[in-house]
Amino acid sequence: MQFDNSYSRLHSSFYSKVEPTPLANPFMISWNRNLAYELGLEGMQPEQVANHFGAMEPMPGSEPIAAAYAGHQFGHFVPQLGDGRSILLGELLAPSGQRWDFHLKGAGPTPYSRRGDGRAVLRSTIREYLCSEAMHGLGIPTTRALTIVGSEEEVYRESLEYGATLLRLSPTHIRFGTFEYFYYKNQFDHIPQLIDHLVQYHLPDLQDVAEKERSMAFFREVSKRTAALIAQWQLVGFSHGVMNTDNMSVLGLTIDYGPYGFLDHYDPNFICNHSDHTGRYAFNRQPEIAQWNLSCLGQTLLPFISDDVEQGKAQLVEEIECFQERYQQHFNQGFSNKLGIEQYQKEDQRLHRQWLDLLEQQQVDYTLAFRILCHTHSEQEPVALFELFSDRAVVIGWFKRYQKRLAQQQMTPRQVTTLMLAHNPKYILRNYMAQQAIEAAEQGDYGEIERLLKLLQAPFDEQRDLDRYAEPPPQWAKSLSVSCSS
Numbered sequence: 001m002q003f004d005n006s007y008s009r010l011h012s013s014f015y016s017k018v019e020p021t022p023l024a025n026p027f028m029i030s031w032n033r034n035l036a037y038e039l040g041l042e043g044m045q046p047e048q049v050a051n052h053f054g055a056m057e058p059m060p061g062s063e064p065i066a067a068a069y070a071g072h073q074f075g076h077f078v079p080q081l082g083d084g085r086s087i088l089l090g091e092l093l094a095p096s097g098q099r100w101d102f103h104l105k106g107a108g109p110t111p112y113s114r115r116g117d118g119r120a121v122l123r124s125t126i127r128e129y130l131c132s133e134a135m136h137g138l139g140i141p142t143t144r145a146l147t148i149v150g151s152e153e154e155v156y157r158e159s160l161e162y163g164a165t166l167l168r169l170s171p172t173h174i175r176f177g178t179f180e181y182f183y184y185k186n187q188f189d190h191i192p193q194l195i196d197h198l199v200q201y202h203l204p205d206l207q208d209v210a211e212k213e214r215s216m217a218f219f220r221e222v223s224k225r226t227a228a229l230i231a232q233w234q235l236v237g238f239s240h241g242v243m244n245t246d247n248m249s250v251l252g253l254t255i256d257y258g259p260y261g262f263l264d265h266y267d268p269n270f271i272c273n274h275s276d277h278t279g280r281y282a283f284n285r286q287p288e289i290a291q292w293n294l295s296c297l298g299q300t301l302l303p304f305i306s307d308d309v310e311q312g313k314a315q316l317v318e319e320i321e322c323f324q325e326r327y328q329q330h331f332n333q334g335f336s337n338k339l340g341i342e343q344y345q346k347e348d349q350r351l352h353r354q355w356l357d358l359l360e361q362q363q364v365d366y367t368l369a370f371r372i373l374c375h376t377h378s379e380q381e382p383v384a385l386f387e388l389f390s391d392r393a394v395v396i397g398w399f400k401r402y403q404k405r406l407a408q409q410q411m412t413p414r415q416v417t418t419l420m421l422a423h424n425p426k427y428i429l430r431n432y433m434a435q436q437a438i439e440a441a442e443q444g445d446y447g448e449i450e451r452l453l454k455l456l457q458a459p460f461d462e463q464r465d466l467d468r469y470a471e472p473p474p475q476w477a478k479s480l481s482v483s484c485s486s
Contacts, residue, residue, distance in 0.1 A: 005090050
C-alpha cells in the first residue's frame with residue numbers, strides 16, 4: 001500500500017494527530033472484493049484486515065489524524081464538530097492514480113468526540129456499508145466502503161451492542177462545514193489554502209483559473225456538482241435524513257449515511273429520520289435544503305470573491321439562485337429518461353407531474369412502478385402496470401397520453417425499453433432488507449450482508465435468484481424507524 005498524506009501536510013489547525021484505539025478481539029465480517037480489486041488490495045487476508053482495521057496495527061506510511069470542521073445542524077450553527085468517531089488513517093494511492101482517504105469509523109475517541117466513546121456499532125456500520133455500495137451501483141456519487149470489522153467489545157447506544165469499524169473511502173472528506181470552521185473562527189487565511197488543496201488534488205479543471213477568480217469558480221463547481229447529486233437522489237427516491245452542512249461534500253458526493261431511507265410507496269413528504277421532528281429534511285425538501293447549505297458555504301467565501309463586499313454578495317446570490325435551475329434541468333432530463341423519453345421538452349413536465357400524482361394518490365410503490373412501466377411497450381394491454389393501481393381508469397388515461405408522447409420521438413419500443421431499464425433500478429436497499437441483515441449479523445450470520453452486497457452492486461440487472469428483493473416491503477416493515485443513532 002502506498003500512502004501520500006496530503007491533508008496532514010496542511011496547517012495543524014486543520015486536524016489533530018491521533019492514535020486509533022484497538023477493538024477487543026476483532027475479526028473481519030465483510031470484505032468488498034470489487035473495491036479491493038480497484039485498490040490493488042485483493043490479496044489482503046482476513047487476519048490482515050482485522051489487524052489493520054480492528055486491532056489498529058499501523059500501516060506503513062499512514063499518518064492517522066482527525067479532521068476539524070463545524071456545521072449547521074438542523075439549521076443551527078455548531079462551531080466545532082470534527083471527526084468524533086472517525087479517524088483518517090491516511091491517503092492511499094491506487095494503481096489507477098486515484099487518491100483515496102482511508103477513513104475508519106469507530107476507531108476510538110478523538111479531540112472532537114465531545115465526551116463520546118468514539119465507537120461505531122455493528123448496526124450502523126452495516127447500514128452504511130450496504131448503502132454506500134448501493135448508491136455506487138446506482139451510479140450516484142458517494143463514499144465507498146471496503147470492509148466491516150466486528151469485535152466482542154460492548155458499546156452502549158440505546159442498548160448494549162457490539163462495537164465494529166467501517167473503513168470508508170472517498171477522494172476527500174472535506175465538507176461545507178470545513179470552510180465554516182475557519183470562517184467563524186476568523187481564521188480566514190486557511191480558506192484559500194483549502195481551495196488550493198482541493199484544486200491541486202481533486203479539482204484539476206480549476207488549476208488554470210486566475211487566483212482572484214478561483215473562489216468564485218470553486219463555488220460554482222460545488223454548486224453544479226451538488227445540483228446534479230440532489231437530482232439523482234430525487235430521481236431514485238433516496239432520502240438522506242440529515243443534510244447538515246457538515247454532511248455535505250464539496251465534491252458532490254453522498255456522505256455520512258445515518259438515518260437514510262429509500263421511498264417505498266411514493267410520498268413526497270417522506271421523513272426517514274425519526275429524530276427530524278419538524279420535517280426539515282423531508283424527501284421533497286432536499287433540493288431546497290441543498291440550496292440553503294450552499295448559501296452557508298458561499299458566506300465563508302465572501303471575503304475572497306471581490307474587494308467590493310456588495311459586488312461579491314451580488315455575485316454569490318446570482319450563483320446561488322442558479323442552483324434551482326441547474327437542479328431542475330438535471331431532474332427533468334433524468335425523469336424523462338426514466339419514462340423512456342430521450343430528450344426532455346417543457347411540455348413533458350405535466351406528464352411527469354401526473355405520473356407522480358398517481359403514484360402518491362394511490363400509494364403505489366415508486367421503484368416497482370417504474371420498473372414495470374419499462375416492460376409495457378411491447379404489450380397490447382399492460383395488465384401488470386394497471387394492477388398496481390386501485391383506480392384503473394385514471395392510470396389508463398395517463399398511459400394513453402404517455403404513449404402519444406412516446407410516438408412523437410423516433411425510437412422503437414425496444415429502444416425505449418432499453419433506455420428505461422438503464423435508468424430504473426430493479427433493486428434498492430429498502431429499510432427492511434438492511435434490518436434483516438443486521439438482525440442476522442447480530443446472531444453471527446453474515447450471509448445476508450454478502451447477498452445484499454452482490455445484489456446492490458448490480459441493481460439494474462435481472463438477478464432471478466434474488467427476485468424476492470424486488471417486491472414491495474412486507475407489512476411489518478412499515479413499523480421500522482431510524483434515527484440519528486442509526
